[in-house]
Amino acid sequence: MxxxxxxxxxxxxxxxxxxxxxxxxxxxxxxxxxxxxxxxxxxxxxxxxxxxxxxxxxxxxxxxxxxxxxxxxxxxxxxxxxxxxxxxxxxxxxxxxxxxxxxxxxxxxxxxxxxxxxxxxxxxxxxxxxxxxxxxxxxxxxxxxxxxxxxxxxxxxxxxxxxxxxxxxxxxxxxxxxxxxxxxxxxxRGLHSVSQQHLLLRTYLKSPSNAFYLDLLKQYAKNQTQLDAFIAQWKGKTAAEINAAQIPADLFADEMYPVTGNLPQTMxxxxxxxxxxxxxxxxxxxxxxxxxxxxxxxxxxxxxxxxxxxxxxxxxxxxxxxxxxxxxxxxxxxxxxxxxxxxxxxxxxxxxxxxxxxxxxxxxxxxxxxxxVGPQLQSYDDNGTAKTRLVWGKDASTFGEKGKEFFLSRNNMRDDVYLGQISDANGMPTLAGLTDAEKKTLLDCKSTDARFQQAIRDYCIDDHSFIGETRVADGGTVIVEEDAALGGEQAKLRLDGGSLRIAGTDMHVLGRNVVLEAGGGSLDIADASNAVGINKEISGAGNLTKLGLGTLLLDGTHGYTGETIVKAGALSLQGSIAASKLVTIGAGGMLGGIGTLGNTVVASGGTLAPGNSIGTIKVAGDITFEAGSKFEVEANDKGESDKVAATGKAILKGGSVLTLASGNNYAPQTLYKIVTADGGVTGSFADVSSNLSFLDPSLAYGANDVTLTLNRNDITFVDVGTTPNQKAAAAALESTGFGNAAYAAVVNLDEAGAQQAFGQLSGEVHASAQGLMMQDGGVLVDAATSRIGQAFGDATAASMPVMAYGDDGLELAPADTDRFALWTRAFGSWGSSDGDGNAMGFDRSSGGLVGGADAMVGDSWRVGVLAGYSRSAFDAANGSSNGSSDNYHVGINAGTRVGAFGLTAGATYSWHRFDTARSVAFTGFADALTARYDGGTAQLLGEASYKVDAGRFAIEGFSNLSYVNLRTDAFTETGGAAALSSQATSNDVTFTTFGVRGSTDVALGAVDATIRGTIGWRHAFGDVTPVSSVAFAGSDGFEVAGTPIARNAAVLGAGIDFDIVPKAKLGISYSGQLSNGASDHGIDAKLAVSF
The missing domain is CATH 3.60.10.10 (Endonuclease/exonuclease/phosphatase)
Structure with a gap:
């Protein structure tokens, strides 16, 4: 002090x-x-x-x-x-x-x-x-x-x-x-307790000329008026009187965060x-x-x-x-x-x-x-300039206890700065808008919060320009995540039996000269997704070892004379390492690019992959492929390919050639020179393969070269397909021949790519749309049967009023009126169906309005008509196709009641206007396809029921039968080579449902309500897997199956009707169908208001 x-x-x-x-x-x-x-x-x-x-x-x-x-x-x-x-x-x-x-x-x-x-x-x-x-x-x-x-x-x-x-x-x-x-x-000056603030106040009263003390007191006081009054009362009193004065207990509080006059500016x-x-x-x-x-x-x-x-x-x-x-x-x-x-x-x-x-x-x-606990810092002279060498080797204090690894970072990861202490040049806080809790929170040097990035740069990121060079030796490893950790661009990296590991994916350039001393060194690109380039020279007499799963990029000419060993990951050479006395591509390593090598050996498990895409690796000396090595060759339909060109010999001791072909317009036979050697070719490769299912590669050996040939094989498209839809589309596509662009593209795919292509080409959306429309007919069945039940006063049916003719014209009337009645109903539904391993799954939704009129015929029958409009939408689960349908409905319904027994029947017809869109995209081919066509659904329905009253509960068992037939017109898609034409199709399905409905009246406070519920089982038979007959232009026809309709499903329903005001009644109901792999949910609402 x-x-x-x-x-x-x-x-x-x-x-x-x-x-x-x-x-x-x-x-x-x-x-x-x-x-x-x-x-x-x-x-x-x-x-x-x-x-x-x-x-x-x-x-x-x-x-x-x-x-x-x-x-x-x-x-x-x-x-x-x-x-x-x-x-x-x-x-x-x-x-x-x-x-x-x-x-x-x-x-x-x-x-x-x-x-x-x-x-x-x-x-x-x-x-x-x-x-x-x-x-x-x-x-x-x-x-x-x-x-x-x-x-x-x-x-x-x-x-x-x-x-x-x-x-x-x-x-x-x-x-x-x-x-x-x-x-x-x-x-x-220390956070002040209440007692210390009392001492400050008494001291000020004894020396009231101390403006600093007064300023502090004003900041500490909870009530400024109360402080002013106390000072006015006691200023000028004797020390004894001031010491005895009773300071109000609530005037001050313990200082839990420094007031402005007590901020830690110095620190x-x-x-x-x-x-x-x-x-x-x-x-x-x-x-x-x-x-x-x-x-x-x-x-x-x-x-x-x-x-x-x-x-x-x-x-x-x-x-x-x-x-x-x-x-x-x-x-x-x-x-x-x-x-x-x-x-x-x-x-x-x-x-x-x-x-x-x-x-x-x-x-x-x-x-x-x-x-x-850091590396050694050695002083050295660089042409008369004193510089600092950072050394990580056996003499570093923590070399052994850290497993010879040292993480070199500019981020000091300090834990001594609070957010409220981030300050300007005079130590005054600069971060605005912080809460009290945030002010007391330590700065996190790893934070990604945008508010603190400048503070992290100022307080956490150190300046490493003091580093003249870095030396790694004795089997040690220095780990960095950014180039600047190693100092400025003039700071060399020296490796003498040491390694530099580049961690993470943020560093892409090692921007300094690298010197390989006698012990050599390793460059380790740890992350497989990272590529790091050296834009300066590698020199020295030591060996260079490439480690890590990532890629090392070498541009320019490098003068180091030791060996080059690629042990892991990839070395991509765009320049020259011809001075390196031997390049060895070891097991797990790959070398690519278009640069120049010295004598090169591709060892067992190693891969040589010339080019950046297609290109040539030059070897100033001999190229040797050992048994178990790999030679990856990219080729295209223009006759171009990767190549290795050696000034010495090509020594082939086995190894595999893997052809990676691209393009979509191959001739039946295409030739490529993949090896040339001025000193001659000896031996042969062990085998050759291709990534394409329908092109077979072969090799021919000359005195100074190796030639690759690609020939169309006898594997059929159908052999590659795995599902009925894939096989059907494959057979049809193959019948078109090379003149079809989709065919030409598929020929150049591997097996997995071809299977994906056949699935997209099949056009299953058209068949799936038919199945979805047949299921949507259930809305009309429910509307027709529910209205007949209302008309006969069934307690299990919705009790919503209808419009009927009275003495003064149309008026609101009970649902079971015996007069001519009008009714409407709004509905909406959504659902999904899983794929069956052949057709993909679909999501669907539908919404619309249906209404009708009915009247008594004779003493016991109620007969009516109905009409409506709805719109349906459907989307493939993988997003490759979608569609919609505008639907117009008409129908008749009728029913009667004999005691507890009820009978309902009806027929409906719906017109559909389908719009579909498909996207077909695979390697070498893309097409966008649309179609518009019409269809119609005819439906016959019947239901029998039996009602039992049990006190205030009404229970009704029912069974119904619905026959649905959907026909679609012929159409041709608009698009390219993947466009399909379809014949007129017809699918029919019969649904049977057995279940129980129930209802009861309840009082919700002062409101009377009716609660309804349904549970049942629905079974479907007939064309439960909808099928469309389609063909490509010039192809054989084929049948494609859509998403199947669930054969068995649970039927659920729930609803409530209640008066919301004396002259208005609201009805809301839910209906659902649940099965293994499919679900459908619907909501409808009815509002009746009388005036």
Whole structure:
């Protein structure tokens, strides 16, 4: 912290003199239980504000603490001029066997170090003393510095000093900055409890000229008017009166997030250039500190009661910071059992002769063992310029424990910046619109939230331009996800028995020179979907190994002379690696492109695939295909193909040639030269195959070449089809011959592609549409039978009123009126049917309006007519075809009741106007097809029922029979080679349904309602699999089957009718059919209103 206020400073000095005199009597140094010394890759550092050399008359009384701490570097603040600590403590620690400590003091800050290095100071804009420690085997040269920032309120001076520290660190290597920053992490001066705010108010009243205190009070006060009144009442009173004044209990609340005047501006600024190093238990919380909570460094536990700084509360102001971009590689590695590390409380006391204890300072000491977990950083000279080499090899501190792998990233993944601390150059927050909870949330350096991307770039993404080159050795692997992690484009990558792995899919260019040293190296493109190019040169005498499932792209001429081994994934060569003495394509590896190789061997399991599409690989030497190797050759219908052209010999020891043919206009026989060798061809390939089902490849060998021939084979299209529809369409298509574009395209497909093509070509949508229309006829059956039931007053039928003629013309009348009646009904339905392995599934929907008129004929028959309109739509499950139909309906219905027995009959006819659309698309062919044609559905229906009344319940068993015949006109689709013509077709189906209907009257509050339900079983027989007879232009005819109608289905229904107002009645009903693989659901609604 700062020096004590002037009012108490003299008292404090007198107390120090008394304590020192007492401690001088008989004090001895106990050096047992000394803390362990730090490892080679670590530094054990202490920082302490000495509170003006608290034990300056005789620092020996405090030496026991420093000796047992066994620190490598000790940093101090509030040293007095010519500090006795600096004069005496190094010798005492040396005498205790801790080594020889060099020292430096500048103003009130000083550093002791027993590690090799030099000392220096920062003097521009801030005072900081440092030791620059020499590099060790694994640990880089590192500056350990200390500073003591200004304690004045407000923070203006401190802010300037923080900026100066940032500017200084930018030009240095790794810096560890310690000290008394007079600034907290969560708040500038500590979050104030209510009691501390009371102290601030009383202090202000005693010195009302302090504008800063007044500004803070206004920010803390919950009621500004109440604060103003209290100040007006007590300003000018005596100190005793002010101390006794009762501050209103509700005037203040604990500060749970810093007010504007207490925002942590200083640390916000420092975090732009440094990362805060702290343990979880040292992290400040968003609430006032409790006494001795383990994260407070000022005031110390022993001096907490002496605090008279009204604007400062308990706070952690003594920090460890590590400069960026190196901070991510310094970690705290404390032994939890070591009492001399962390925020030190239990052992930071001097024991007096009388047994009492005196705190070391009004600050708690803070110490940590910091370990370097990054790569080695080596200095080297590059034509007179000092540069830094990053090395990952056996001498790196974590090489073994990390399995020789190191993830090199610019993202420091820091966890010390809260969203509310994202700030401008003066440390003031910049993110607008954050909730209180978000302000207290740590910045996630992996977040994809658009609001935080600039903050991530500013705080998380480090600058790696310090890297002059990267060297990977000793079997190590460096993993990167972006090229910039390796430094600027001038930074070389050196591989000497090491590997670079490119993870993820974001990095596509390795934009630097690669040097293969004697041990060679590997480039590992880990993700199979990623391709990474090198746009500069690969040089050196070592071998290059391609690893990983992804693709390495090589442009330009590369001068490395070692071997090239493709062990996994693909190497795509667009330039030249002719200087490489041997290229080996190993098992699981592939080499392609149009570049130039040296001597090349395709080993068993390896693949050579020339070209980017079709192209030629040139070999400056011999090309050898081992047994089990693969040679992939792309060919087209123009006679062009991939090729390997060698200046030496082609040595064929077996291996397979795989022909990947494309195009759709092959001649019956096409020839391709796939190998040429100036030095001659010896041996042969073991076999040759093709990706096309209907073209057979063969090979012929000449003295200097190998020729591939593709011939049309005798496999029929029908042999490839797997379903009846596929086979039927295949046979018809094959009858068209090469003159049909679809035929020519299918010839060039593999088996799976041909099966897909036949399925699309079959035109099954036309047959499926017929089945869907036959099922939609059920709406008319339900309307006809339901109305007859209403007319006879069946309790199980809907009780909605109808329009009938009365004395004054048309009027609303009960459904069972014996007068001439008019009725209407709106309906809608939707459903789906699964495919049966032959035809695909379809989704369907329908909606419309039907109405009618009926009257009594004789004493017991009701006879009527009906008419309506509906529109149906249907879509294939795979989206390849769809259609719709406009439907116009007419019909008659009649029925009678004899006691409990009922009989209903009827006939309907529907006209259909079909519109269909199909999309046929497969490799080498695409067609869009439409059709419009007419059809008609005739339907005969009959139902018998028997009703039983059971109290307030009415139950009716029923059975009905419906015969449906659908005829469609002949038509021809509009489109290309896939267009179908259809003959007039006819399909008929009979449906039988057995079930039970029931109803009951209920009261819903003050509203009377009737609830109805139906359950039954429907069976279909006849043409349940609809069929259309179709043909391509010039082909044989074939039959295609549509989505089948379910033979057995459960029938469900439910409805309710109720009065919504005295003269209006609403009826809503649901009907459904459920079967294995199909479902249909319908809703209809009726509204009757009288005027």
């Amino acid at each position: 700062a020096e004590q206020p002037a009012a108490t400073h003299g008292q404090h000095q007198r107390r120090l003199r008394a304590l020192a005199a007492a401690l001088l009597c008989g004090t001895t140094l106990a050096v047992s239980a000394m803390a362990a010394q730090a490892a080679e890759d670590s530094i054990r550092i202490l920082t302490l504000n000495t509170w003006l050399d608290r034990f300056k008359p005789n620092p020996a009384v405090a030496a026991d603490f420093f000796i047992k701490g066994n620190y490598d570097v000790l940093t101090f603040q509030e040293f007095r001029a010519n500090s006795t600590y600096a004069r005496d403590l190094p010798g005492l620690m040396q005498a205790a066997g801790l080594g020889t400590y060099g020292t430096r003091q500048d103003n009130d800050v000083g550093v002791f170090s027993r590690l090799p290095g030099t000392f220096g100071a920062v003097t521009q804009g801030v005072i900081a003393t440092y030791t620059k420690l020499d590099a060790t085997v694994s640990k880089p040269q590192t500056i350990v510095a200390t500073t003591h920032l200004n304690y004045f309120d407000p923070s203006t001076n401190r802010i300037g000093q923080a900026k100066a520290l940032n500017n200084w660190a930018k030009g240095q290597g790794p810096v560890i900055l310690t000290g008394d920053f007079n600034a907290g992490d969560v708040s500038e 916000n600024i420092l975090k732009k250039q440094y990362q805060l190093l702290q343990l979880p238990n040292e992290r400040e919380q968003f609430s006032p500190h409790a006494l001795n909570d383990g994260s407070v460094t000022w005031p110390s536990h022993g001096e907490d009661a002496t605090n008279v700084w009204a604007s400062w509360h308990r706070v952690k102001i003594d920090h460890f910071l590590a400069s960026r971009p190196f901070g991510k590689w310094w970690v705290i590695n404390d032994d939890p059992a070591d009492k001399y590390l962390g925020v030190i409380r239990d052992v930071s006391y001097v024991t007096n002769p009388d047994g009492s204890k005196t705190p070391m300072s009004d600050h708690e000491p803070v110490a940590h063992t910091l370990r370097w």
